[in-house]
Amino acid sequence: MSESVLKITNVNKSFGGLKALNNINLNIEKGKVHAIIGPNGAGKSTLLNVCIGLLAPDTGTVEFNGKNIVGKQAHEINQMGLVRVFQTPEIFADLSLLENVMVPALAKRDGSFKFKIFRSLANEVDIMEEAISALDSIGMSDKLYQLAGSMSRGDKRRLELAVCLIQHPKLLLLDEPTAGMARHDTNQTIELLKKIKEGGMAKIIIEHDMHVVFSVADTISVLARGEIIATGTPDEIKGNPVVQEAYLGGSDE
Amino acid sequence: MILEKKRSDLVTMILFSMVVLSMPIWLNPLGANYPDLLQKFAIFGIFAIGYNILFGLTGYLSFGHAIFLGVGSYTAVWSFKLLSMNVIPAVISSVILAGIVAAFVGFVSLRRSGIYFSILTLAFAQMFYNLAYSVLTPITNGETGLQLALEDPRVIDRLFSTAGEGLPSTELFGLSMSGYSGFYFCAVMLIVAFYVSLKIFNSPFGLKLKAIKSNQHRMKYTGYNTRPYLLTAFIISGMFAGLAGALMAVTDPLAGAERMQWTASGEVVLMTILGGVGTLYGPLLGVVIIKYLENIFSAVNEAVLQTFFDFLPSWLQDTMVVIVSPFVGEGWHLTLGLMFMGIVIFLPGGITEGFQKMKKRFFTKENSESSNQEGK
Ligand SMILES: Nc1ncnc2c1ncn2[C@@H]1O[C@H](COP(=O)(O)OP(=O)(O)OP(=O)(O)O)[C@@H](O)[C@H]1O
Ligand SMILES: [Mg+2]
Numbered sequence: 008m009s010e011s012v013l014k015i016t017n018v019n020k021s022f023g024g025l026k027a028l029n030n031i032n033l034n035i036e037k038g039k040v041h042a043i044i045g046p047n048g049a050g051k052s053t054l055l056n057v058c059i060g061l062l063a064p065d066t067g068t069v070e071f072n073g074k075n076i077v078g079k080q081a082h083e084i085n086q087m088g089l090v091r092v093f094q095t096p097e098i099f100a101d102l103s104l105l106e107n108v109m110v111p112a113l114a115k116r117d118g119s120f121k122f123k124i125f126r127s128l129a130n131e132v133d134i135m136e137e138a139i140s141a142l143d144s145i146g147m148s149d150k151l152y153q154l155a156g157s158m159s160r161g162d163k164r165r166l167e168l169a170v171c172l173i174q175h176p177k178l179l180l181l182d183e184p185t186a187g188m189a190r191h192d193t194n195q196t197i198e199l200l201k202k203i204k205e206g207g208m209a210k211i212i213i214e215h216d217m218h219v220v221f222s223v224a225d226t227i228s229v230l231a232r233g234e235i236i237a238t239g240t241p242d243e244i245k246g247n248p249v250v251q252e253a254y255l256g257g258s259d260e
Numbered sequence: 261m262i263l264e265k266k267r268s269d270l271v272t273m274i275l276f277s278m279v280v281l282s283m284p285i286w287l288n289p290l291g292a293n294y295p296d297l298l299q300k301f302a303i304f305g306i307f308a309i310g311y312n313i314l315f316g317l318t319g320y321l322s323f324g325h326a327i328f329l330g331v332g333s334y335t336a337v338w339s340f341k342l343l344s345m346n347v348i349p350a351v352i353s354s355v356i357l358a359g360i361v362a363a364f365v366g367f368v369s370l371r372r373s374g375i376y377f378s379i380l381t382l383a384f385a386q387m388f389y390n391l392a393y394s395v396l397t398p399i400t401n402g403e404t405g406l407q408l409a410l411e412d413p414r415v416i417d418r419l420f421s422t423a424g425e426g427l428p429s430t431e432l433f434g435l436s437m438s439g440y441s442g443f444y445f446c447a448v449m450l451i452v453a454f455y456v457s458l459k460i461f462n463s464p465f466g467l468k469l470k471a472i473k474s475n476q477h478r479m480k481y482t483g484y485n486t487r488p489y490l491l492t493a494f495i496i497s498g499m500f501a502g503l504a505g506a507l508m509a510v511t512d513p514l515a516g517a518e519r520m521q522w523t524a525s526g527e528v529v530l531m532t533i534l535g536g537v538g539t540l541y542g543p544l545l546g547v548v549i550i551k552y553l554e555n556i557f558s559a560v561n562e563a564v565l566q567t568f569f570d571f572l573p574s575w576l577q578d579t580m581v582v583i584v585s586p587f588v589g590e591g592w593h594l595t596l597g598l599m600f601m602g603i604v605i606f607l608p609g610g611i612t613e614g615f616q617k618m619k620k621r622f623f624t625k626e627n628s629e630s631s632n633q634e635g636k
Contacts, residue, residue, distance in 0.1 A: 085483035099474040113464050114483040124463045214407045
């Protein structure tokens with residue numbers, strides 16, 4: 008019944024003497040939201056980097072829908088349906104909001120390379136409508152032609168989320184999607200994340216804000232010093248004394 | 261909205277063609293109406309438009325585009341020597357060969373980005389210059405340059421007629437390519453080149469190139485294989501340069517290694533930045549301004565300066581001549597350098613940005629005035 012989307016097996020990664028990931032095993036199921044929490048420097052972002060092909064693990068395998076993706080190129084992994092929101096917003100600062108979401112929509116339709124210059128962008132009605140409705144879902148359809156670089160950090164994050172969602176990923180990786188957002192925008196983002204479940208999209212979410220974690224997550228894993236010290240439902244994690252010590256109570260968060 | 265857009269492409273092309281083809285008329289008052297200079301405008305216009313597709317859209321700064329200019333010229337002259345004095349085979353083969361060379365140079369250079377890419381292209385430029393200057397002398401005729409000769413085979417021409425007395429001149433089905441007809445041929449090529457550039461700017465392909473310039477990292481994690489995009493842009497811009505090189509040979513059928521020197525690559529960078537990099541018209545503006553000023557400044561010598569400052573008392577006249585003379589004639593590049601510095605410091609977006617700023621200031625002023633009046 009529970010279909011696995013991402014299967015991380017025995018992954019290790021060291022930077023010099025620092026063991027950033029220590030024998031990680033993780034299984035993400037279709038349609039589920041899996042939160043990863045842990046103190047700063049625990050290795051959360053590194054784990055995502057390994058998943059999207061930004062870093063190669065020293066040992067271990069990462070299987071996406073049953074296929075090993077270690078060693079594949081970034082664009083191949085994305086085209087397979089694994090899409091990521093970065094910790095520092097990665098958007099096209101020199102392009103308008105509309106163009107920012109049209110580019111990923113075109114990637115979904117055209118694939119990783121297509122050379123066709125005698126068709127005008129203005130004739131891509133479908134793509135444009137899709138882009139406008141994506142911007143609408145984050146409440147930005149009123150500033151289509153504003154430059155993305157001129158927005159606040161929180162708005163950039165929401166834009167990046169729209170950039171990723173328009174690709175209809177099978178697995179969405181979110182690295183602190185609400186950091187730097189005002190409370191109101193955070194709540195809106197939570198609502199958006201809860202709403203999008205189409206096609207059984209699975210999500211991995213890294214988040215320091217426990218309010219967000221407990222409102223969206225089905226499962227939570229706790230990462231500390233490169234190791235997963237606990238995995239369970241939100242209630243199990245709340246009550247777990249090891250977690251209390253290592254993270255929830257142990258820091259000022 | 262969609263129809264409107266289509267129409268505006270057509271309107272743009274009609275207006276552009278009219279402006280280009282009527283250059284001999286509207287440049288007359290500026291004293292720039294002679295074929296030699298008009299041809300230069302069109303040829304360097306093509307060069308700069310093509311360069312802008314690479315540098316303007318993707319942000320990759322190449323210092324090696326004179327390579328393709330040179331390849332275009334040599335190929336065209338060889339076509340005149342071996343095949344025919346007709347310009348069509350010359351232009352076609354030049355563009356193709358320049359594209360092939362660009363594919364090779366681009367393939368290697370695009371393994372790196374940023375400053376390393378620029379340095380690789382610079383290294384290629386130097387290599388090709390040396391190849392043309394010495395190593396490949398049998399093909400390029402080295403220092404002397406490649407020229408037409410009486411005993412050239414010209415196999416296609418010989419099928420239809422016997423060789424004439426003197427050196428033949430380039431032609432388009434009987435129409436001689438010197439003077440104004442040469443300019444009109446170049447102008448038509450410029451219009452075609454501009455059309456391709458306009459299409460690229462407005463296409464999804466163009467948007468993707470701009471996105472690569474803006475954030476290549478995001479592009480890769482958005483599912484794009486960026487390398488073939490960059491390579492395609494590189495090859496297209498190389499082909500434009502090849503076309504420009506071919507047209508140089510069309511209007512004056514000889515080719516020399518100096519056409520490949522890195523200063524020639526640098527010139528197109530200057531023209532593009534001066535006019536406005538990444539804009540549709542900017543590079544053309546840069547070409548016209550630089551080539552026009554070059555034409556004026558390099559013709560000025562001391563005697564001309566003396567007459568120019570004639571109205572001053574003689575001691576001041578002499579001083580002025582001494583001060584100004586390093587900037588004219590051979591020293592024109594000094595003026596160009598100063599101009600370029602001024603632009604980069606005060607108008608990093610080039611002259612096009614200057615226009616936009618002026619327009620904005622003008623419009624907002626008008627608006628605020630009209631709203632004031634409404635308030636009263
Ligand atoms: N490319 C790299 N090279 C060297 N060290 C790295 C690299 N990436 C991460 N590290 C180190 O690995 C450790 C884990 O980093 P990581 O970014 O994964 O932490 P994190 O859990 O995401 O922390 P945060 O909550 O601050 O984002 C840190 O000590 C970091 O300095
Ligand atoms: Mg992190």
